[in-house]
Amino acid sequence: MSGSDHNPAGEAIGAKAFVPSRRAVLVMGAAAASTVVTIRPALAQTAGSIINCEIPVPGPHAGGNFIAPDGNLVAPGTPGAAAPLSRPLRGEEVRSLLRSGSTPAGVDPQSAQAYANYIRRLQSGMSGFTCYASLQMPR
Amino acid sequence: MKHRLSIQIGPVAFRIGSAWAQPLDALARLYAAYPEPEDGICDFTVRLEAEKPWRRYFRPSVAIRGDYILPDAAPLSLAHGLLAAEMGMNLQMALGQKRYLLLHAATVEKNGRALIMTGESGAGKSTLAALLGERGWRLMGDEFALLDMDSGMLLPFPRAVSLKNGAIAVMEAQVAPGRFGPRLEGTPKGDIRHMRPNRNALSRMGEGAMPALILFPRFGAAQAVRSVGAAEIFMRLTQASTNYVSLGRRGFDSLTRLIANNPALAIDYPDTDSAIGLVDDFWRELAA
Amino acid sequence: MRNARLLVRALGDPASVRACDWAGLISAARAEQLIGSLAFRMEGQAVPPRVAAIFEAARRDSAQARTQALWEAEMAHRALAPLGLPIILMKGTAFHAAGLDASVGRSVGDLDIMVPHDSLDAVEAALIGAGWEHVKDAQGYDDEYYRRWMHELPPLIHRTRDRMIDVHHTILPLTARPRPDAQAMIAASVELENGLRILCPADIVVHAAAHLFADGNLAGGLRNLWDIDRLLREFAAQPGFWASLGECARLHQIGPHVGRALRLSHRLYGTPVDKAVAGRARLTDLLFEMRLLARNGWGQEKAKALRFAFYVRSHWLRMPPLMLARHLWVKARS
Amino acid sequence: MAGPVFATDPEAQVSAVELDGLSVLFHAPSGMTHIVAAPAPQILDALRIGPADAGELLARLRAWYDFESDDEVADAVDARLEELEAAGLVRRA
Numbered sequence: 001m002s003g004s005d006h007n008p009a010g011e012a013i014g015a016k017a018f019v020p021s022r023r024a025v026l027v028m029g030a031a032a033a034s035t036v037v038t039i040r041p042a043l044a045q046t047a048g049s050i051i052n053c054e055i056p057v058p059g060p061h062a063g064g065n066f067i068a069p070d071g072n073l074v075a076p077g078t079p080g081a082a083a084p085l086s087r088p089l090r091g092e093e094v095r096s097l098l099r100s101g102s103t104p105a106g107v108d109p110q111s112a113q114a115y116a117n118y119i120r121r122l123q124s125g126m127s128g129f130t131c132y133a134s135l136q137m138p139r
Numbered sequence: 140m141k142h143r144l145s146i147q148i149g150p151v152a153f154r155i156g157s158a159w160a161q162p163l164d165a166l167a168r169l170y171a172a173y174p175e176p177e178d179g180i181c182d183f184t185v186r187l188e189a190e191k192p193w194r195r196y197f198r199p200s201v202a203i204r205g206d207y208i209l210p211d212a213a214p215l216s217l218a219h220g221l222l223a224a225e226m227g228m229n230l231q232m233a234l235g236q237k238r239y240l241l242l243h244a245a246t247v248e249k250n251g252r253a254l255i256m257t258g259e260s261g262a263g264k265s266t267l268a269a270l271l272g273e274r275g276w277r278l279m280g281d282e283f284a285l286l287d288m289d290s291g292m293l294l295p296f297p298r299a300v301s302l303k304n305g306a307i308a309v310m311e312a313q314v315a316p317g318r319f320g321p322r323l324e325g326t327p328k329g330d331i332r333h334m335r336p337n338r339n340a341l342s343r344m345g346e347g348a349m350p351a352l353i354l355f356p357r358f359g360a361a362q363a364v365r366s367v368g369a370a371e372i373f374m375r376l377t378q379a380s381t382n383y384v385s386l387g388r389r390g391f392d393s394l395t396r397l398i399a400n401n402p403a404l405a406i407d408y409p410d411t412d413s414a415i416g417l418v419d420d421f422w423r424e425l426a427a
Numbered sequence: 428m429r430n431a432r433l434l435v436r437a438l439g440d441p442a443s444v445r446a447c448d449w450a451g452l453i454s455a456a457r458a459e460q461l462i463g464s465l466a467f468r469m470e471g472q473a474v475p476p477r478v479a480a481i482f483e484a485a486r487r488d489s490a491q492a493r494t495q496a497l498w499e500a501e502m503a504h505r506a507l508a509p510l511g512l513p514i515i516l517m518k519g520t521a522f523h524a525a526g527l528d529a530s531v532g533r534s535v536g537d538l539d540i541m542v543p544h545d546s547l548d549a550v551e552a553a554l555i556g557a558g559w560e561h562v563k564d565a566q567g568y569d570d571e572y573y574r575r576w577m578h579e580l581p582p583l584i585h586r587t588r589d590r591m592i593d594v595h596h597t598i599l600p601l602t603a604r605p606r607p608d609a610q611a612m613i614a615a616s617v618e619l620e621n622g623l624r625i626l627c628p629a630d631i632v633v634h635a636a637a638h639l640f641a642d643g644n645l646a647g648g649l650r651n652l653w654d655i656d657r658l659l660r661e662f663a664a665q666p667g668f669w670a671s672l673g674e675c676a677r678l679h680q681i682g683p684h685v686g687r688a689l690r691l692s693h694r695l696y697g698t699p700v701d702k703a704v705a706g707r708a709r710l711t712d713l714l715f716e717m718r719l720l721a722r723n724g725w726g727q728e729k730a731k732a733l734r735f736a737f738y739v740r741s742h743w744l745r746m747p748p749l750m751l752a753r754h755l756w757v758k759a760r761s
Numbered sequence: 762m763a764g765p766v767f768a769t770d771p772e773a774q775v776s777a778v779e780l781d782g783l784s785v786l787f788h789a790p791s792g793m794t795h796i797v798a799a800p801a802p803q804i805l806d807a808l809r810i811g812p813a814d815a816g817e818l819l820a821r822l823r824a825w826y827d828f829e830s831d832d833e834v835a836d837a838v839d840a841r842l843e844e845l846e847a848a849g850l851v852r853r854a
Contacts, residue, residue, distance in 0.1 A: 026800050026826035028837035035801045036844045038587060039377045039794040041384045043233060045243040048260045049282060049301070050230040052203070052327045054213040088213075090327055123562050123584055131211040133589075140725050152477070154450055156725050180477045184454045186725055206457040206726060235457075237484040369780035370796060377794070384794070387491045388776070391787040391794055395778045494792040498849070501790070505852055558847060587847070 043134040047091060053131035054088035057115045060127055069110075071117025082111035088128075094119060095135045140186065145175050149285065149296040149344050151236075152176035153228050157187040158195055162220025169221070169299050169320040169333055172341050183207075183235055185227035190214045203227045207234035219326050221333065225301065232283055232296075233381040239285035239294065240386060240393050243379045246279040246293055247271045249422060252351035253293045255284055255401075257379045263358030266306040267414055269334065273313055274415065278340040279348070288386070288393040291400070292347040297340045299333040307332045309411065351425055353403040356414060360407035364417065367403045430455040430724030431649065434465065438653060439696045441468045449478050451724025458726035459649045463489035463532030489532045496520045496535035499590050503538060504623055506557035510549055513624050515541040515616050517595065517634065521625040522654070529657035534650075537582070537591040541626075543613060544596040551580055551594065559583040559592060576602045598634045598679070599641055600745050605680035607637065612679070628662040629675040636688035637681045640715075644734075644741035648719045649695075655688050656696040669701035676704070691715055767842055768812040768854040769805050775850075777802065791849050804841055805850065812854035815839055 029035055043050070058065055058073055065073040066081035074081050085107070089097070093104040098119065103112040122129045140156030142163045147153075157163045185205040189195035200214035201223040207230060215223045232241060244257035245268035254276075256264040265281040272278030279295040287294055299320065302310055307322065307330060320333035335341075355367060355375065367375075376394060377383045383390045404421070408414035430451040437444045437452060438461065444452075456462040466485035474482070500520050507514055516524050519535035542550050555561075561570075562582045573581040578601065580594040597609035612634075615627040626634060635658065639651040662668045676685035686706035692698040693705065694716060718737050721730035728734060776787040784802045786795045800822070807813070807821040815838050828834055845851040 024826055025829055026803055026822065027829050028800050028834055029798075029841070031833060031836040031840040033840075034844060035798040035841060036848045036850070037374075037796045038848055039374075039384060039796070040587075040589075041381075042378045043381055045259055045379050046229065046233045046381055048328055049243075050226055050233045051209050051211075052213050052215055052226065053209070053211045055211070090213075092327065123560070126562070128211055130209050134209060140727075176477075178475050178477055180475055181450045182477065182481060184450060184726060186727065188727075204726075206454055237488045238480060370783040370785070371781075373780055373785055374796065384792075385488065385491055387487075387494065387792045388787055388789065389487070391776065391785075395780075395785065398780065399778075491792055494790075498791040498793075502849060505849075508853075 047095070047134040051091065051131065051134050053091045053134065055091075055094055055119055055122070055128035055131050056088040057085045057118055057128075067111075067114045067118045069114050069117065071114060071119075071121045073118075082114040085115065089115070089119075091131055091135055094132070098135070140188075145179070145181055146170050147174045147176045147344075148228075148298050149280070150238075150294055151183070151232070151285075151296065152181040153183050153185060153231065154181040155185040155187065155224055155227065157220070157224070158189050159187070159199065159201075159217060159220065161217060162187055162201065162224050165221040165321060166224045169335060172335065172338070183228070183231035185224065185231060187220065187223050187227065203230060205231055207231055209234070213327075215326070219323050221320060222323055222326055222328075222331060225299070225333065228298070229282065236285075236382055237385065240288055240390055241380055241382050242284040242286065242376060243282070243381065244284040245281045246284045246295075246350075247276040248279050248293075248295075248348040249276050250426070251348055252425075253279060253348040254352050254354065254418065254422070255293070255350055256354045256356055257284075257376065258355050258357060261358070262356055263306075263408075263411070263414070264356055265300060266302065266309060267356060267411060267418075269300045269302065269306075269310055270313070270411055270415060271418065272300075272336060272340060277343060278336045286350075286393055286397065287347065288389045290347075291349065291393065291396055293350050294347045295340070295344045297336045297344050299335050302332050302334055304329045310334055350397060350401050352421060353397075353401050354418070354421075355403070355405040357405065357407045358414075359409070361409055362413050362417070363407040365405050367405050369398055369403075372398050372403045431459070431720040431722040433724075434459065434461065434722075435649065435695050435720070437465060438468055439656075441472050444469070444472065448724055449475065453478070453481060454726040455722050455724055458722055460534050460647060461532075461650050461653060463492070463534055464650075464653060465532070467532040486532065489534065492534055493523050493530070495590075496523050496538070499538040499585075499588070499592070500524060500540075500623060501621075502557070502585075502588070503540060503554070503592060504621070506553050506559075507542075507550060508622075510546065510553055512542055512546050512550070513613055513616060515613065515624045515626060516619075517541055517626070518638070518654075521631065524619055524621075524623060525625050527658065528661045529654045531657075533654070537593050539593045539595060541595040541597075541609070541613070544609065547580060547594065547596055551583075554583055554592065554594070558586045558588075560586055562591070576600055598637050603641060603745050605637070605641060605684075607633075607679035607681065627671075627675075628658075628665065628668060629672040630679075632658050632662065632672055632688070633675050633679050633681050633685060636676075636685045637679070640684040640687050641681065641744055642741070644738045645715070645718050649722075652688070652692055652695060652719065656692045656698045659689070659692060659698050659700060663699065669704055672701070673704045687712065687715065691719070695719065764814045764816070766812045766814045766854040767808060767818070767846070767851045769808040769845075769851045772809060775805070786850070788850060793849070795848055795850065797850075800837075801841060801845060801850075804838075804845065808851060815842060818842075 062073045064076055066076050066078050068074045068081045096102045097116050103109050122132045142157045142160050144163045145154045183206050187201050190200050190202040194200050199217040201220050202214045203223050203226055244255050245264040246253050246255050247268050258264055268281045280297050281300040283296050285294040285296050318335040323331045406417055433452050434455045456465045462485045466482035517539040519533050520538055522530035562584050570581050578595055578597045578599055582591050584591045598607050612630050616624040618624050635655050676682040689700040689705035693700045718733050723729050774789045778785045784797050819838050
């Protein structure tokens with residue numbers, strides 16, 4: 001959301017016809033700024049209370065594949081890619097990994113980033129997605 | 140199912156079925172003072188069942204299922220069956236509750252007006268609400284606040300308080316042992332002990348209250364109070380609500396009304412005593 | 428009585444439901460995704476206050492689900508309109524868009540559309556340009572399998588709205604034995620006010636029957652059969668409907684499945700059906716009925732062996748034996 | 762060269778509540794809630810006069826407002842329209 005806290009023409013919204021009472025200055029924002037935030041369904045805050053979930057990295061459909069730093073699956077043994085995790089990550093581990101980058105026990109920080117990016121790329125239908133969705137903060 | 144139990148918590152009735160006796164025995168003891176649903180009808184069904192048929196006996200693991208389920212849920216060990224039952228009820232509320240706007244928030248009431256405390260888990264709202272509930276406030280709920288979209292009133296949902304780690308000892312020092320469930324060690328959320336709200340909270344579980352103040356508490360930092368802008372409150376409350384989006388215009392109308400009618404403050408607190416002091420101060424000012 | 432049977436009776440004859448295992452009825456309805464339909468059917472019946480409140484919330488919820496489904500269709504329409512193609516809504520979204528009786532309380536998951544086969548690439552590109560993305564990595568066996576043998580593109584999901592779209596070019600996998608005539612379906616489709624299209628009434632029923640009996644393992648079958656009941660009752664009022672249903676079923680090689688759909692809809696929901704199109708009752712109808720009703724009042728699946736048999740059948744129907752063997756082999760190794 | 766023409770929904774379809782200078786919009790056709798900052802609400806108002814391309818839209822806004830700076834205003838309008846289109850709040854007419 002852009003930092004424009006002041007909306008000089010705000011009072012006009014909802015009026016039947018648009019009649020500005022005075023000439024106001026409109027801040028158009030930079031081309032790259034964002035002025036629309038859509039409210040998305042949220043489970044994140046309740047995740048700990050409603051689900052004990054795990055995310056396999058990678059999922060069973062890609063067993064054996066390595067994970068590149070950007071989170072993509074690559075052939076086993078690819079240089080610079082992280083080996084598959086031998087155990088699934090618990091929900092709380094994923095939450096702190098995604099939020100603060102803190103590394104799950106027994107995982108080196110560089111691989112952890114690859115795993116985090118893999119998890120961020122999970123989509124509906126993939127193993128671990130609902131767990132991720134329930135932990136995820138709004139985009 | 141082989142073992143079954145029905146419980147009424149505030150306006151919501153659950154029936155819980157289980158493949159094992161242990162989780163329901165523990166649940167029945169913890170919820171001993173709660174009414175059964177008067178009409179025998181339940182809003183939600185929770186099932187605790189073996190993940191695979193042979194896992195009923197061999198390394199038993201409890202899968203949490205029911206009317207509404209999330210895939211990817213990992214089972215809990217049978218020793219944590221009570222937690223599984225609690226999570227199962229929470230899950231039904233989070234995914235299936237459409238009668239009320241549901242906020243992930245703790246609520247307490249005094250003189251007919253309710254205080255809403257919300258924040259991410261770990262912010263301490265649950266402990267704070269439990270403590271206030273023993274100090275002259277009525278505990279309406281430590282986990283979910285139910286906002287009636289027609290009246291704007293908050294309805295109690297006084298399930299057993301879920302105390303985690305350090306909060307367990309804090310409450311054990313103040314509350315009679317008979318109100319606690321078993322201490323569950325090494326759960327995915329750490330150590331957990333459930334605590335039944337007091338008699339006042341249970342006997343008045345049918346009695347709602349109009350909200351008066353919204354607090355965003357945060358435990359751990361030096362004491363500080365700041366006001367929160369209305370747009371930020373809106374954003375935070377939509378993220379604290381599991382059903383806002385699915386309620387459509389009624390959700391929008393009731394949430395914007397809640398924000399228009401109630402002041403909101405963010406408080407940082409280093410210890411629970413200072414938080415309780417702050418809350419009592421705010422309340423006096425509001426009443427004045 | 429199994430609660431799936433109670434659910435079926437409540438849908439078919441709401442007035443017959445008095446005192447009953449309400450919690451069981453509600454759990455079975457939720458498990459079969461029929462809670463919205465049940466809530467509308469039971470509107471106006473004398474039910475206990477808590478049940479009335481549950482139904483009221485379910486009716487409100489389905490109004491919201493309807494808004495979402497129609498909005499997804501609208502956004503797909505906006506993305507695809509520049510291509511100037513016929514875009515045919517299917518299944519639940521089509522029922523809602525056309526205001527059919529089958530839409531009352533009907534939940535909708537994914538958006539299903541059908542477009543001409545030779546426009547698939549353009550449609551996929553336009554959707555990706557408008558914010559949809561591939562669900563799985565568009566590489567490897569799954570993707571290849573989809574593009575070669577399936578009746579639809581690999582599923583796409585919208586980046587911000589988290590809703591899936593299935594883009595069909597016909598109604599059954601190309602590996603299945605019946606070969607429906609997709610071009611004829613598109614040619615016979617009907618335009619709605621907003622420019623989107625739906626299949627003609629007979630083809631809607633043909634598709635529903637193909638989806639239920641020729642493609643899947645009957646999971647969620649009670650809901651699909653309830654669609655068929657509602658569709659048949661509404662369309663039967665149009666002159667010549669039964670004859671055209673028989674013709675379309677033959678044209679698309681779905682005759683036996685349409686017959687089965689009519690017979691089971693009649694058995695379970697009491698739907699008045701045309702005897703010629705329905706055909707003679709078969710002993711296997713009973714197995715299908717048992718499979719459809721394999722749900723108890725705790726919402727649990729029952730009759731595991733029968734469920735498994737129908738799971739195997741669903742693969743058998745979709746693939747010739749050698750291909751099935753290769754498919755299972757690749758799946759087992761992955 | 763005239764670019765694409767954009768349209769928006771009538772006011773009755775969009776409930777707006779002002780919070781802190783931001784607008785919270787409930788968009789009835791989609792059932793979605795959006796929080797929007799200036800100049801998004803002003804663009805929606807300007808489009809309610811009738812469909813317009815980016816140039817015409819900018820002319821309407823100029824008639825009502827001064828701009829803080831004239832640099833890259835056209836680019837900003839394009840960017841805002843793209844966002845609003847992605848959110849479903851404006852569509853190609």
